[in-house]
Amino acid sequence: MIILSIETSCDETALSVVEVIGEFPTATYNVLGNALFSQIDIHREFGGVFPAVAKREHIAIILPMLEKALQESHIPHKITPKQNEIEEKVHVLLDREAGLAEQLLKFNTRYGVPTIDIIAVTSGPGLEPALWVGVNFAKALAYLWNVSVIPVDHMEGHIISSIFDGHHLEAITFPALALLVSGGHTEMILMKDWGQYEKVGQTRDDAVGEAFDKVARILGLPYPGGPEISRLALEARERSLPEYQKLPRPMINSGDLDFSFSGLKTAVRYGIEGKILTDDEKKALARDFEDASIETLISKSKKALKKYNVQSFILGGGVSANTYLRNTVAGLTSKDQFPNLKVFLPDSTLSTDNSIMIALAGHSHLETALSSDDFASTVKANGNQSLS
Ligand code: KG4
Ligand code: ZN
Numbered sequence: 001m002i003i004l005s006i007e008t009s010c011d012e013t014a015l016s017v018v019e020v021i022g023e024f025p026t027a028t029y030n031v032l033g034n035a036l037f038s039q040i041d042i043h044r045e046f047g048g049v050f051p052a053v054a055k056r057e058h059i060a061i062i063l064p065m066l067e068k069a070l071q072e073s074h075i076p077h078k079i080t081p082k083q084n085e086i087e088e089k090v091h092v093l094l095d096r097e098a099g100l101a102e103q104l105l106k107f108n109t110r111y112g113v114p115t116i117d118i119i120a121v122t123s124g125p126g127l128e129p130a131l132w133v134g135v136n137f138a139k140a141l142a143y144l145w146n147v148s149v150i151p152v153d154h155m156e157g158h159i160i161s162s163i164f165d166g167h168h169l170e171a172i173t174f175p176a177l178a179l180l181v182s183g184g185h186t187e188m189i190l191m192k193d194w195g196q197y198e199k200v201g202q203t204r205d206d207a208v209g210e211a212f213d214k215v216a217r218i219l220g221l222p223y224p225g226g227p228e229i230s231r232l233a234l235e236a237r238e239r240s241l242p243e244y245q246k247l248p249r250p251m252i253n254s255g256d257l258d259f260s261f262s263g264l265k266t267a268v269r270y271g272i273e274g275k276i277l278t279d280d281e282k283k284a285l286a287r288d289f290e291d292a293s294i295e296t297l298i299s300k301s302k303k304a305l306k307k308y309n310v311q312s313f314i315l316g317g318g319v320s321a322n323t324y325l326r327n328t329v330a331g332l333t334s335k336d337q338f339p340n341l342k343v344f345l346p347d348s349t350l351s352t353d354n355s356i357m358i359a360l361a362g363h364s365h366l367e368t369a370l371s372s373d374d375f376a377s378t379v380k381a382n383g384n385q386s387l388s
Contacts, residue, residue, distance in 0.1 A: 002032070002075060004066075004116045004141070005359035008058045008134035009126025009154045010183065011039040011049045014355035015065045017073035017116070024364045025169045025194060031356055033073030035065040044223045048213070055129035059097045062137055063107060070114050079112035086144065093140040093376060097133055104140055113145050118369055120362025123151035124385025125184065131381035139379075142372035149375040150362040154353075155180055155387050156197075158316035159189070160364065161357035162346040169360070170344065173311040179301050181325070182317030183209035183224070186259050186297075188304050189387055191314075194364060197387040200308070201257025201300055208293055209319045211261035215268050215289050219282050229286045230322050236280075236287035237324070244284035245271040247292040249299070257300050257307075264292055294325050298332075305338055314344045321351040 001021075007014040017033035039057045043049045070077070087105055094101040121138035124131055135151075142149045159178045163169045176191040177200075186208045188201035206214070209226055216225020221232075247267050250260040268289055277285065305313065315329050326345055333341050350356060370378065 001117045002115060003359045003362060004069070004119045005152075005355040005362060006062075006119065006121040006134045006138055007154070007157070007353060007355040007358045008062065008130050008137075009122045009124070010130060010353055011043055011054050011057075012353040013037045013039070013058050013061045013065050014353065014358075015062070015069045016355040016359055017069050017075060018356065018359035020359075020363055024366070027363065028167055029164070029360065029363075030167065032075065033069035033071070034354075034356060035068035035072070036354060037061045037065055040224060047217060047223050049127065051127040051129045054127055055133055058130055058133035059100050062133060063100065063103050066141075067107065067111070070111070075115050077112045077114040082109060089143060090140050093143060094136055097136055100137070101140070104137075104144075108144050116145060116147055118148050118150060118362070118366075120150045120152050120358050122154045122157065122358055123379055124154065124382035126154055126383060128381050128383035131383065135379060135381045139372070139376040142375055146372065148369040148371055149379070150365055150369045151375070151379050152358045152361045152365070153385055153387055154358075155185060155187075155189075155317075156364075157357035157361040158182065158346075159191070159314055160360040161350045161354070162314045162316045162320070162344045164347070164350065164357070164360055166347070172344070173342065175308050175310055176312035176314055177301070177304050177308065177310040178314040178316055179297065179329075180317045181208045181297065181315070181319035183207060183213065183226075185317060186261070188257055188301065190304070190308055190310075199386065199388045200304055201259065203259040203261060204251075205260050205262035206265060208259070208261055208297065209317070211265045211293060212289075212319065214265045215286075218265070218269050218272065219277070219285065226319060226322065229290060230324070232283040232286035233290040234323060236283040241280055241284040241287065243288055244277075244281050245288050247271075247288050249292055249296050252296050252299050257304050259296060259300060261293060264289070290322070290324055294322075294328055297325070298328055301329075302332070302337075305332070305341065310341065312342045312344060313338075316346060316351075318352040320346055321348060
């Protein structure tokens with residue numbers, strides 16, 4: 001089976017062609033084509049992602065990315081005769097994606113129908129205008145190619161991404177706990193089995209990635225701030241720079257499994273108000289912030305690991321690219337902590353948004369595939385979609 005997967009939930013336009021041999025979760029996955037365009041350079045000018053800008057960029061780049069992924073995959077494609085009624089319907093399906101219908105129809109005439117069996121597309125959560133581009137594009141492709149579509153949850157994609165070794169999903173024992181840390185989410189999900197999710201903790205305000213990005217902005221660093229903070233903090237650790245500011249560990253003793261990061265960001269803002277920091281002070285503060293945020297994440301994770309007798313711990317989402325967080329999570333399996341725990345960290349190329357994870361998550365839900373007509377008439381992009 002060949003899956004085309006589409007991801008447009010935030011500022012990455014990503015499409016993959018993935019060959020699947022076998023059944024979930026023991027299948028072999030071969031990524032035949034993978035195209036990803038990051039809009040980061042465009043959003044950097046604005047200091048963050050504006051949904052309308054993200055939507056415009058997805059519309060501009062999604063078709064070239066499709067063609068790139070398809071060409072890279074070398075899967076066969078067949079030219080079909082032109083039919084006028086097809087044109088009308090594609091215009092209706094892509095009514096809100098200015099200009100995309102014409103381009104897609106030209107592509108369809110030129111390239112024909114590829115041997116894709118099914119489409120998997122992120123339907124949420126994320127920025128709704130951005131999500132709609134992927135969802136409507138999937139509607140039009142499914143119609144043109146006469147294939148079914150599987151709506152996929154972006155966060156489930158991040159979970160599966162962490163278990164993927166490049167060709168297979170690693171063996172996992174349940175119950176598993178997923179700590180999902182991204183620009184829009186900070187949540188702990190208890191998994192009793194594949195597809196069975198219970199949210200046991202979440203942030204009450206900012207997501208941790210958002211806090212990284214905001215603190216970076218306070219320090220005058222470019223967007224996205226997570227990797228910048230990470231880089232400065234690493235240098236502060238290597239050089240053992242002295243503490244710049246004592247920062248709070250919000251909600252660390254709250255008794256539940258929830259998080260809060262907005263106060264931490266405010267503490268950083270107040271701490272440097274009216275001061276001009278030296279480069280070393282910025283590095284030290286980046287490290288102090290990383291210490292405070294990651295200590296809270298780890299402390300709550302440990303509570304959940306004990307409470308639910310967790311066998312497998314999955315770290316997922318964009319912030320899982322953070323080296324200090326990865327090392328700290330890997331350290332949880334030490335003799336004096338959780339020696340029987342198995343830890344799953346995403347490959348560094350799959351920790352931030354990508355479409356390979358959407359193909360994998362889609363394959364886990366083949367039974368939810370909808371005919372192109374049913375998908376077009378029932379599925380909506382849902383910015384607030386939640387796993388449980
Ligand atoms: O999962 P993701 O790519 O997109 C969302 O679904 O939000 O996550 C993006 C977030 C951003 O907030 C970014 O700053 C953060 O992940 N991030 C990092 C690092 N790399 C990306 N945060 C901390 N350290 C990093 N190395
Ligand atoms: Zn994400």
